[in-house]
Amino acid sequence: MTVFGTSQDVTGQYQMESQMQLLASAFQYSGEAILITDHENRIVTVNPAFSRLTGYLPAEAIGRNPRFLSAGRTTREEYQEMWQTIQARGFWQGEIWDRRKDGGIYPKWMSVSVIRDDDDGIRYYVAHFTDVSAEREAEAQLQHIAHHDMLTGLLNRLSLAGRLEQALAAARREGGRVALLFIDLDRFKVINDTLGHHVGDELLIAVAGRLREAVRDSDVVARLGGDEFVVMLTGMEHSGSAAMIAEKLILSVGDPYVIEGHDLYTTPSIGIAIFPIDGDDGQTLMKNADAAMYHAKAAGRNNFQFFDSRMNDAALERLKIEHSLRHALSRNEFLLHFQPVIDVASGRVDGVEALIRWLHPEQGIIPPGRFIGIAEETGLIQPLGDWVFWTACRQLAEFKAVGLSGLKMSINISAMQLRNGNLPVLAKGAIEAFGLDPATLIFEVTESVAMHQPEETVRILDQLHAMGIGLAIDDFGTGYSSLSYLRMFPIHHLKLDRSFVQEIGQGPDSWVICDATIGLAHNLGLKLVAEGVETQEQFDYLRLQGCDLVQGFLHSRPLPADEVIAFIRQRNG
Numbered sequence: 001m002t003v004f005g006t007s008q009d010v011t012g013q014y015q016m017e018s019q020m021q022l023l024a025s026a027f028q029y030s031g032e033a034i035l036i037t038d039h040e041n042r043i044v045t046v047n048p049a050f051s052r053l054t055g056y057l058p059a060e061a062i063g064r065n066p067r068f069l070s071a072g073r074t075t076r077e078e079y080q081e082m083w084q085t086i087q088a089r090g091f092w093q094g095e096i097w098d099r100r101k102d103g104g105i106y107p108k109w110m111s112v113s114v115i116r117d118d119d120d121g122i123r124y125y126v127a128h129f130t131d132v133s134a135e136r137e138a139e140a141q142l143q144h145i146a147h148h149d150m151l152t153g154l155l156n157r158l159s160l161a162g163r164l165e166q167a168l169a170a171a172r173r174e175g176g177r178v179a180l181l182f183i184d185l186d187r188f189k190v191i192n193d194t195l196g197h198h199v200g201d202e203l204l205i206a207v208a209g210r211l212r213e214a215v216r217d218s219d220v221v222a223r224l225g226g227d228e229f230v231v232m233l234t235g236m237e238h239s240g241s242a243a244m245i246a247e248k249l250i251l252s253v254g255d256p257y258v259i260e261g262h263d264l265y266t267t268p269s270i271g272i273a274i275f276p277i278d279g280d281d282g283q284t285l286m287k288n289a290d291a292a293m294y295h296a297k298a299a300g301r302n303n304f305q306f307f308d309s310r311m312n313d314a315a316l317e318r319l320k321i322e323h324s325l326r327h328a329l330s331r332n333e334f335l336l337h338f339q340p341v342i343d344v345a346s347g348r349v350d351g352v353e354a355l356i357r358w359l360h361p362e363q364g365i366i367p368p369g370r371f372i373g374i375a376e377e378t379g380l381i382q383p384l385g386d387w388v389f390w391t392a393c394r395q396l397a398e399f400k401a402v403g404l405s406g407l408k409m410s411i412n413i414s415a416m417q418l419r420n421g422n423l424p425v426l427a428k429g430a431i432e433a434f435g436l437d438p439a440t441l442i443f444e445v446t447e448s449v450a451m452h453q454p455e456e457t458v459r460i461l462d463q464l465h466a467m468g469i470g471l472a473i474d475d476f477g478t479g480y481s482s483l484s485y486l487r488m489f490p491i492h493h494l495k496l497d498r499s500f501v502q503e504i505g506q507g508p509d510s511w512v513i514c515d516a517t518i519g520l521a522h523n524l525g526l527k528l529v530a531e532g533v534e535t536q537e538q539f540d541y542l543r544l545q546g547c548d549l550v551q552g553f554l555h556s557r558p559l560p561a562d563e564v565i566a567f568i569r570q571r572n573g
């Protein structure tokens with residue numbers, strides 16, 4: 001069979017068609033929204049990704065000018081610049097804000113290209129775009145993290161430094177004042193160490209909220225880390241305004257907190273430095289506010305202090321002590337002195353209180369008032385307290401060995417020692433190692449430590465009591481004792497703080513607290529020990545009121561071991 005016909009080469013057409021199909025699929029399935037407009041910028045077509053992103057179907061978009069998508073956030077100038085670039089270069093890329101059909105606005109990253117005809121006239125504009133909200137949110141979050149404290153949401157140290165520089169620049173220009181209030185929470189470490197970091201964190205969040213509420217929105221509140229905060233005040237007429245705000249912060253932060261069922265208390269110590277009086281730059285002001293804060297701590301905490309140039313010497317001194325304290329234990333620089341406790345009725349020495357002394361190689365004897373607080377804040381009180389305990393027990397065994405059997409040894413126990421759970425084990429070890437009678441050991445816990453976390457204190461004191469160890473509440477009258485807890489503590493002694501003893505004879509009501517405390521102790525079946533008895537008048541009054549035991553310079557200062565042995569032998573015969 002013969003076939004006649006003509007043939008034509010369709011390869012080019014075929015290639016063109018398959019190219020078109022490929023482009024159509026790319027348009028159809030592109031993940032990026034694509035919108036094509038004609039030379040008058042009327043929408044000719046949109047792809048499915050456009051509808052998914054904007055919410056508009058093709059029929060709702062075609063024929064319209066794309067400006068209907070605008071969120072109204074991109075400025076007229078920005079659009080003008082975009083069009084100028086498109087006309088001049090045939091291409092533009094950038095970010096603009098649009099609005100979806102549902103009203104939601106979003107930033108989009110868009111590229112616009114021009115397609116020209118054979119005569120170089122504009123035929124189409126092709127725009128590709130994607131929603132970049134997620135990227136912008138992530139960036140904003142990173143910015144937030146970089147400038148804020150993650151726990152409390154307050155500004156961080158970095159942002160504070162920036163704000164401080166701005167405020168100082170404005171104050172220099174306009175002749176204003178800037179106050180920095182450096183705030184450190186008193187005994188926060190105890191809460192953190194005893195109730196755990198999650199409770200400590202909640203407390204910091206609550207404190208941050210109170211600080212924020214106590215000042216104006218325009219004032220800056222920042223957390224530097226740990227329990228350190230800074231409030232920066234601007235636009236003050238005089239320094240008195242900073243004092244008023246500090247007072248307000250003390251009241252607000254000092255109110256009780258209820259966190260995870262615990263009633264918690266903390267107070268702030270605040271140091272104030274003011275531009276231009278206390279420093280000309282941010283760094284100096286921060287350093288001076290910090291020094292003033294340490295001064296507030298030293299002045300009894302829960303107060304504020306203005307910076308004074310002499311404070312830098314004190315801050316330096318504190319730093320030096322903290323530094324050398326870290327090595328003092330391994331260098332064997334501590335020793336114990338013992339202050340006799342006198343039985344009022346018999347006049348005999350009933351026991352002694354172990355009091356630590358630091359024999360500093362350059363400064364000589366440093367009293368505990370200058371380093372116990374630092375040891376508590378730095379955590380060094382734990383090894384130091386263990387050393388005191390062990391050394392006092394060894395000394396008690398030596399007292400017994402030289403014939404002073406039955407003598408009692410009172411030992412001060414810090415908050416951290418009380419709560420870390422190790423104390424009963426340590427006590428058992430020492431009692432066994434030195435063959436001590438547990439009843440000759442008396443642990444002294446200050447009233448504020450005991451009342452800070454009373455349920456926990458009861459639990460630990462119960463364990464020590466069960467071992468036969470005697471317990472005393474120290475500095476009684478200076479804290480805020482709840483009588484119901486006092487009844488629950490398995491204690492044997494109340495130690496009346498020396499500030500009340502020293503008031504005896506000083507005025508018409510000077511005896512009231514002494515009398516009431518003696519009465520309270522006896523009603524609870526406890527012995528009352530009066531501390532700091534310095535005069536015969538104080539002693540006579542206390543004896544008359546039925547005080548059981550006294551301790552003070554009238555009878556003896558704290559003495560080294562050999563001297564206290566001689567004192568007891570002479571006194572007890």
Ligand SMILES: Nc1nc2c(ncn2[C@@H]2O[C@H](COP(=O)(O)O[C@H]3[C@@H](O)[C@H](n4cnc5c(=O)[nH]c(N)nc54)O[C@@H]3COP(=O)(O)O)[C@@H](O)[C@H]2O)c(=O)[nH]1
Nearest residue numbers: 355356367368369372388412413414532533534551552553
């Ligand atoms: N956690 C520990 N704390 C301790 C330890 N050793 C001491 N301390 C505490 O340090 C504070 C100051 O103690 P110190 O300088 O030793 O003063 C004691 C006495 O010297 C002083 N005192 C005694 N009698 C008088 C007096 O008649 N007048 C007067 N002005 N002061 C006197 O009182 C201090 C004893 O106080 P107290 O413990 O409350 O009985 C002090 O708080 C110590 O507790 C330690 O090893 N661990």
